[in-house]
């Protein structure tokens with residue numbers, strides 16, 4: 060099968076080369092491997108609008124050809140980027156887009172730039188021993204996961220579409236292939252910098268840093284060179300700290316926080332075996348292959364810093380040690396401030412007061428010991444009244460409500476101290492404590508239906524996840540954990 064180039068770009072999309080402009084030491088130019096007889100499994104009009112084309116384009120043949128690797132944009136060659144990274148703490152000298160291909164950078168009508176990347180579009184120079192494919196299950200998981208986080212206000216890559224095919228792919232069992240279209244201003248990773256550092260390709264490292272700063276951190280482009288890279292590093296460190304704080308606040312575990320999965324823009328990147336916590340458990344491990352619990356939920360803040368340290372080390376030729384250390388020192392305060400702000404908002408506290416951190420620690424302890432569902436708890440807490448009521452609707456969420464009952468008076472006293480008003484607080488809390496998160500069981504139901512060629516559940520779930528704070532976005536079962544006794548869903552790296 061040959062790759063046809065599109066003579067008429069989708070609508071009036073303007074396409075640039077993105078990072079492939081840096082040349083062959085940074086990317087391999089490579090056509091996608093066509094997905095045979097593709098069909099559209101999911102399409103996200105929100106992202107089409109970001110890019111600047113009409114949602115009705117999704118019904119046309121050109122869109123499907125692009126989204127399934129059967130076409131590329133005519134004037135711009137598609138490309139796979141090289142990178143390296145620390146995987147589970149060990150440096151791997153050569154990774155790269157093994158199953159991802161950039162179709163190009165879309166220059167959107169509002170002046171933003173978005174790299175359109177296909178995930179699962181076939182072999183590249185960086186595929187190592189794997190097949191360059193993604194399975195339907197993992198494409199749907201990334202599609203729903205990234206949109207869920209976006210609508211929770213968490214920086215992330217976005218998902219445009221999933222194209223499916225009956226083409227078989229061998230994993231633990233035989234599954235079918237799919238291609239995910241995802242977009243982000245850039246998919247450059249911490250590991251992109253590590254690759255050039257460890258090969259002592261310092262000129263290329265500087266080119267990559269200059270490209271990244273010029274295009275995505277323009278506020279530093281005119282800073283004197285002696286300070287520019289240090290400022291850039293510090294900004295990435297702070298963004299990473301704030302990103303992880305948002306994950307912790309919502310109960311999201313990424314699952315594979317290798318440095319090659321860390322976005323230089325501070326976006327959530329590369330959704331694999333991620334999961335939302337149900338009962339609060341710092342030891343929650345969503346990745347079945349993570350035997351040591353390196354990427355357990357509660358370890359993410361420390362791992363975020365570890366990864367920033369790896370990035371700082373990779374920038375050794377551009378940033379002197381004292382400045383690297385100063386940039387890294389910004390991580391903890393940025394994390395603590397963002398996390399405290401998020402938890403204060405979840406608790407409905409308007410003011411910052413002494414003792415808040417202890418109150419936050421205590422509520423997490425109450426949740427862990429009492430085994431209440433994290434999401435349901437904060438949603439129910441959003442309706443608590445200052446005056447003790449006859450029915451305690453929060454207590455029924457706990458397996459053991461003793462600690463909750465002990466904590467409650469302190470919480471009510473703290474609310475009273477700032478003159479908290481029930482109805483104002485209820486409204487504020489309901490706007491930050493989601494009713495709907497992407498529980499594994501919900502994603503799994505959408506995947507199971509899709510494997511039977513019914514894609515309606517993906518669309519329904521996506522629609523609910525677009526409005527996570529809206530009481531009426533979906534019926535009650537979408538707000539509930541899997542019924543007790545449901546077998547846990549096993550997800551690992553190699554999906």
Ligand code: AMP
Nearest residue numbers: 154155156157158186189190191192552
């Ligand atoms: P991940 O664990 O998904 O972040 O992937 C780690 C590395 O393995 C990246 O360089 C991927 O591009 C590559 N990789 C993962 N799965 C495949 C696959 N099916 N084919 C080729 N490369 C892959």
Ligand code: MG
Nearest residue numbers: 319320328329
């Ligand atoms: Mg990855």
